[in-house]
Amino acid sequence: MAGAYHQGSRAVQDRVGVRELADHVGRSITPGIRDVAAAFLAQQPFLVVGAADEAGRMWASHLTGPPGFMRAQGAHRLVVDGGLPAGDPLAGALAADGTAVGTIALDPRTRRRMRLNGTLTPATVAGGFTVDAEQVFANCPKYLQKRQPLEVEPEGPGVLRRGEQLTDGQARTVRGADTFFIATTAEDGVDASHRGGNPGFVQVRSATELAWADYPGNSMFLTLGNLTADPRAGLLFPHWESGGLLQLSGRARVEFGPDGARTTVFTIASVVESLPAGRLRWSTPEYSPANPPANPPAGGPAAAPPGSAAAPHLGSTTR
Template identity: 65%
Template sequence: MTYHSGSRAVQDRVGVRDLADHVGRAIGQGIRPVAAAFLELQPMLVIGAADPDTGAVWASLLTGEPGFVRATGPHRISVRGGLCEGDPLTAALATAGTAVGTIELDPRTRRRMRLNGRVTPTARGLAIDADQVFSNCPKYLQRRETYERVERAPEATRHGSELTPSQREFIEAADTFFIASVHGHGADASHRGGNPGFVHATSPNELSWRDYPGNSMFLTLGNLSADPRAGLLFLDWTSGAVLQLTGRARTEFDAHGERTVRFAVEAVAETPGASPLRWTAPEYSQANPLLS
């Protein structure tokens, strides 16, 4: 099933059902050779799911030497290694059958690939059997020339129920974040990008951002219309710090057709040095709207 009722409702409200049907033909279950080759070149993977105990949705970061993610068949990928200690998705990824959404993003080439499916824990990490595989255009992706691997160990994860002043500053300086969402048949992980300041930390308990025009599938907003649970992941591309938020999101539509997503924070997890990757400074996408 390409779209569920939540995505259809948003498509109909915006008036893009026919376009969504056309774009949706690109969604398949198979991993093509070009996609398999792309996966093996990447040093990181973003994964989203719901915690089996609390139901909270989180997005997490996995890293490794290129090749740590690889296609092992036309419908399966393997991921070598695991999450940082204390990551809120640890239980979910250790539970066979957990629905996950993943996004593989290469800042060097501004390419991205999404694969959604079900997890099987393995002796070396995990495997994911694909339900949906597709690529997106490079719109709103910032280009980062290259990265280096830095010898640093993740610090202990700091947990909280609201954002600290420094975390709010970090969010408002971000040019990229990832969002995980769920629906009755699975999970999804997606990317959001813009010029620094495109995300507003309006209070210690709420974020907001404008939903820029995209591929018209409305997978994320469709999920949120059916189930408001969501997880956000912000990455410091230099220091490797990771900021994870879980909460509930809603979409507001104005009379001019613009959309704003408001996210209510329920829990926060911050891990300094979670990623060993240090990326070069960004070249912002020309598609990013100017901020007023």
């Protein structure tokens, strides 16, 4: 099983004492897209992609389209039609040949998810790309909230604001979030993963620092292992009801408690908030029964939709 994990993941597995279990679970990681995985991909209306931008900063981004906009081509290639909205921080990286990417397709309707990591090749059609698969695997439904798709918003102002720290409205969005995605990297490539819990599971310690507890999972420790090897990370907080996106780039560290508890602390370097055209809106959630209790968000409504009065712009113009 040495090929499934790098030294960062091994270090965390050994520290927590789950190497044997990790080896067992790691057998599910394959370089090929099985038929059941191909069928799953073809049914999904959105895909999260993680990568580094031209400056080396990690980001997680979000692509949407009608089912079939992404699909398997043979056993080792993912094809994605269309591209990222204008102004997305990964637009350049997804147009560059050889970009290492991590992807996660998640179905809120059924609480199913799968990850596919590999190397990107831009398609001949503008905005499309393919990913040559290197790691493909499914995850359990823990901490996934159930939602139903509502409608696609064809129009949108795009990027609302950019900054280097959270506004008050953005902080409220994070405190009220029940889901976010995280992109990390190491010497063997990029990975995109999911974190979920009841609102309040992500703590806003300041305008530039977040923290969250690491809930029990599959014992692979791919995300924490990557952060042990390379602290760069990108977070994506979707505002499901409006379709808005809050993207953060920065660095993260893992703090270990004496009882084996783990907390990830994320320091923000860049913020992008947007309401893109073609965004998909979803229903309010049915929370996962696996979610541990969390401190409810304080200070008003659970989450402020991007661009709302509760999330004022950084200034009078977008920058």
